[in-house]
Amino acid sequence: MLQKVRESMKGTFVATIVFLFFIVPLILTGVDGGSFLGSAVGTDAASVEGKAISNAELRRAIYMRKQRLLDQQGVDPNAEYLKDENLRGPVLESLTRRAALIVSAEKGGMGVSEQALDQQIRERPEFQLDGKFDAQTYRRLLSNLAFTPASYKAALSEDIILGQHAQAIELSTFSTEEELNDLVSLIHQKRSFFTIKVPKTLVEKDVKVSDDEINTYYEENKNTFVEDESLSVSYVELSAANIAQTIDIDPQAVKQQYEAELADFKKTQQYEIAHILLEEKDGQQALVDEVSQKIKDGDDFAELVSKYSDDSGSKDSGGNLGVMIADTFPEAFENAVYSLEEGQVSAPVVTEAGTHFIKVIAKKVTEPPTFDERKEAIADAMKLAEAEEIYAQNLDRLGELTFSAADLADAAKELNLEVKTTEPFSRNRGTDIAINSNVRDAAYSEEVLSNGYNSSVLEISNTASVVLRKAVHKPERIKGLDEVKEVVTQNLTNKKIDEALSEISSNLKDKLVAGESAEQLAKADEYEYKAFDKSERSSSEAGFQAVNKAFSMSLAEGSASYDHVVDRDGGHIVLGLTEIIPGHRSDMKDQQFQGLTAQLNGQNANFETSSYESQVVAEADIDIH
Structure with missing residues (x-):
């Protein structure tokens, strides 16, 4: 949250944001302003202290947010959260927050000179031609985003102001000696404690679970044994890649293509x-x-x-x-x-x-590759080119053969395809072709799922399409006791073991509080006893669970504290905390202390920035249209 707040105030210059996330994608993909901006005419999306946020500005911001999400690995472009109507709310909130901060900074007298703005614009490489600022390029790129030179200047000015204001908060932040000492004391704190390990094997041999207990547990927890709805489909896939594997290329044609490449090759x-x-x-x-x-x-x-x-x-x-x-x-x-x-x-x-x-x-x-080095790649490329032509020709035929057909067999036979069946998948998740949300949506549609028809032809890539037909549908259901009896038995067994161990641990703690020796108690019942003197947080000797518990306990002055924790193998560990030793600067190297100081200053700056933003936004007159 704090990092997001700082970024929202500090950010980068509008020019960087615009060109990284707006203009560069537009130039590369050929998207023009009309594809996502729409008309700039109409009611504003919101106003903040009289400062308008236009619908065009909102659409730009939604487009940018969507592109940033799509750039992340594994994002489904058809996901619900990427739809404009679902992005509108959080994006508009971000814009209104930003507008409130700009209004506040401007009221405080912050601004940017025309000379500084002009210099920023002239130095942007996107506006340059042959290393020099080009006014025609500048106007053309701004036009693609429905910016005028004046509105772009205004946006650039606002972002510079926000950056300056955030920097002012950051540079004015400091940490007190008391804060630093408290932090060092906590981070480098050491603790002395002992452990008594009560193993799981001590009680598990005596634990029994009856059929009545199993039946009762199952009836009381039926809703935890739900098997989700699932569906598997039969399908045929027409793809250029598969077609290419059936094509033979004339070796002479491969040789001719290599010679053409060789003629065009330029040594570097x-x-x-x-x-x-x-x-x-x-x-x-x-x-x-x-x-x-x-x-x-x-x-x-x-x-x-x-x-x-x-x-x-x-x-x-x-x-x-x-x-x-x-x-x-x-x-x-x-x-x-x-x-x-x-x-x-x-x-x-x-x-x-x-x-x-x-x-x-x-x-x-650089020398040109030999024929032997290139012939396989050339042949593959020629096969794929021919396969893509066949794919285009067969695509309409696939639709004709599967429309109103009773199965997929005839289409598969005529087009030399294989009828395959997917693994079961849900409405929201699948593997193989069902990883595609369009495939899942089609499979669970009324046409395929309820009526049992073949789907329409579904494009899953530029050169691959499928047609689906329901194979096996399993509605959501509660699993029977026979299916989950083993799980139920294990759950009840674990619960009884934990209860038995908790009773033993509680008895041990009572005896420790009464003043009995931990080492003698452990020895009497043949438990494992260990003492840890001045252990650090990062110590692994006692085990993660024990160390984590020891450093979460409080210590009453002049006496030990006792608690217990479940070990990773299911046994119990009774702990006795005997000493807390505060950390000191002498425990740190100068470089470490300087890094800690910088980190604390950064956190304080984040808190101050967050507090400032919250106050500004809370006091701003924000009107959502």
Whole structure:
């Protein structure tokens, strides 16, 4: 929550948000403003302190939220929560919250100069052509999102204001010495305690469960043994990938395609380079001559870099600049590299930075793949291309053959398909083709489920479609006792074991409170006793359950505290907490303490930001239309 609040205030500049989540997807996918913005005319979606939130702005924000969710792995694009009507509420709430913060900041006198806004816009690479701001590109991209230059400037100004305000809160936050000491005391606290382990095997051999107990438990807990509704379907799948496996390609055609690729292949050269940079200074030419002579004499290049180079960024790595990317270095520099072979060093090369001596550490020339390396991929591509044509031709035929048919057999026979059957799946979850929500919706439709008809042709990818028919439907039901008797018996057994162990543990705690020795009590009944002195939270010696319980207990002054916990194997552990030792700064390294201070400052800033936002939003006059 706190992180979300900070992000909502601090964010990034509108320009970054717009281009990452709006314009870039639009450019790449060809979506224009009309596909999701609709008309900007009409009633505003909301107003905050008189500041309007337009329907166009709301639709933009919904589109952005949807795209961000779709970018996450494994998201079903047809999921209910991705529908516009379900996104509208949370997105509008976010917009009104943002608007309230903007109004508050503006009332506080915050603003952005026209000069700063213009500079931001001119420097955006999306608005540039050949490295320079292009007004036509700027207006065209804004138009795609129903922005005018004026409305975009206003949005950019608002986001800069929010960023400045959030930064002001963050920079004004601090932590007191008392807060830091309390935190260190808690984090590095140590505890001394003992454990007495009462094993599960001590009582489980004596536990018996009767048939009457089983019947009673089942009747009282029937609703926990519900088997969800499930459905399996028979289906035929028409796919270009499957068709491709049946196609044979003429080897001569593969050879011809390879030769066409070879004719278009362009060799590229990759250079890993290093350099010595001599910046302009008095006596420059004498220094250039000195280095030139040492290179001619065969002196070690890395040693010359260490002694002479003025490039601090590469000096400690032998002058290494990595692999040269074309058009990132001055033209004279790159031309010199292209003239060198591996291991050679250039003559002096003058650029605005100074004089360079450039060495090619490694030179790699990309060669075209051989026919043997490419023939399989070419053949596969040719098969798939032909298969896609056959797929398109057979798609309509699949619909004709399955429409009103009594089964899927005839369609499968004519189109050389196999009738398959899915594993059972629910309305909301499935595997294989039933992972697709459109498939599940069709399977559970009245047409297929109730009437027993074949489904229409369902596209599950660009080159694959299926037709379904109900196979086995199982309505939701309560499982019979015979089906769950083993589970019921085990539940009752575990419950009786836990009750018996709890009684033993309680008796032990009573004796400990009365002053009896823990070690003697354990020894008398042959329980396992262990003592842990000044144990840390991260200690694994006592086991997670015991340590977690020990650090959650309180300790009365001058006396021990007792409790018990269930171990991971089902046994009980009786604990006695005997000492709490507060942590101290001396337990931490300086670097750790500095990191803890920064972390606490960040948390305080989050709390302050959250408090500020809550107050602003609570006091704002928000009107949802």
